[in-house]
Amino acid sequence: MKAKVFVTLKPSILDPQGKAITGALRTLGYNSVCDVRQGKYFELDVEAETVTEAETVANEVADKLLANPVIESYRVEIE
Amino acid sequence: MKFAVVVFPGSNCDHDAYHALASVLGHEVVLVWHKEIHLSGADVVVLPGGFSYGDYLRTGAIARFSPVMTRVVEFAAAGGPVLGICNGFQVLLEAGLLPGGMRRNKTLKFICEHVNLRVEVSDTAFTKLASVGQVLRMPIAHGEGNYYVDADTLRELKERQQIVFRYTAPDGSLDEQRNVNGSVDAIAGICNRDRNVVGLMPHPERACEDVVGSSDGRVVLESVVDAFRVGAVAPAG
Numbered sequence: 557m558k559a560k561v562f563v564t565l566k567p568s569i570l571d572p573q574g575k576a577i578t579g580a581l582r583t584l585g586y587n588s589v590c591d592v593r594q595g596k597y598f599e600l601d602v603e604a605e606t607v608t609e610a611e612t613v614a615n616e617v618a619d620k621l622l623a624n625p626v627i628e629s630y631r632v633e634i635e
Numbered sequence: 636m637k638f639a640v641v642v643f644p645g646s647n648c649d650h651d652a653y654h655a656l657a658s659v660l661g662h663e664v665v666l667v668w669h670k671e672i673h674l675s676g677a678d679v680v681v682l683p684g685g686f687s688y689g690d691y692l693r694t695g696a697i698a699r700f701s702p703v704m705t706r707v708v709e710f711a712a713a714g715g716p717v718l719g720i721c722n723g724f725q726v727l728l729e730a731g732l733l734p735g736g737m738r739r740n741k742t743l744k745f746i747c748e749h750v751n752l753r754v755e756v757s758d759t760a761f762t763k764l765a766s767v768g769q770v771l772r773m774p775i776a777h778g779e780g781n782y783y784v785d786a787d788t789l790r791e792l793k794e795r796q797q798i799v800f801r802y803t804a805p806d807g808s809l810d811e812q813r814n815v816n817g818s819v820d821a822i823a824g825i826c827n828r829d830r831n832v833v834g835l836m837p838h839p840e841r842a843c844e845d846v847v848g849s850s851d852g853r854v855v856l857e858s859v860v861d862a863f864r865v866g867a868v869a870p871a872g
Contacts, residue, residue, distance in 0.1 A: 572817075573739060
């Protein structure tokens with residue numbers, strides 16, 4: 557089963573990279589893009605019988621390693 | 636008095652630490668490869684600067700799982716003095732030995748320059764010989780030193796006096812422009828509750844001889860030697 561993990565900085569944390577990208581988009585004329593938040597995306601191949609089982613594993617690894625809970629939050633999707 | 640300098644793949648200040656401790660200060664130093672499961676009976680552990688595991692995933696995130704880190708965690712829990720410099724500080728954060736996390740510098744640039752640090756407390760294993768308010772000049776060299784903690788943890792750090800160093804102007808006054816990486820509350824270094832584990836982004840080991848521009852970093856390394864001599868820290872190795 558494929559698990560997708562999206563890791564992003566928590567909303568309260570300033571994202572300097574996102575700000576720089578927003579600035580670059582302004583330069584390109586995309587004034588309608590008000591803000592950009594940059595994150596990380598992981599694809600995990602998980603051996604699991606059920607979606608719940610794959611979800612549990614993906615959440616665990618996201619919490620223990622893929623994301624740093626101090627500054628980041630994550631979301632898991634199973635395919 | 637024996638120091639262990641842990642070497643992770645990608646550490647590049649391990650020999651700076653070795654030079655400062657062995658050649659300048661004259662102590663016994665062992666370089667401990669990260670796959671080791673012992674600390675060679677060292678009295679003090681130094682996690683050096685660099686780019687462990689190429690900074691993959693997050694700075695310090697993979698190094699924390701190195702076999703030697705289990706021993707470092709035990710060593711710290713037993714009261715052994717541990718100093719994390721730059722990437723070593725990042726490893727201590729990821730390992731949960733110190734609270735908080737690192738973000739990219741506010742400027743998005745890798746900053747390599749001398750900064751002024753104000754000593755905030757002198758009762759840690761690594762600031763014992765410094766005085767509160769003393770300003771030390773040391774170099775920084777990092778891209779991710781923008782320290783973050785949430786408001787509750789910051790309050791706790793203040794209450795327990797765990798903020799050890801702050802970025803300041805040369806006269807020791809707080810100035811947001813001198814907080815070069817954008818750290819919360821201009822924090823450059825912190826300690827744990829037991830005050831035996833200290834992490835900081837600036838490099839005291841690169842400021843131990845006048846010939847390299849500053850010898851202000853010596854007080855950090857000499858403090859732990861003194862703490863050990865008077866029995867203020869427990870031999871845990």
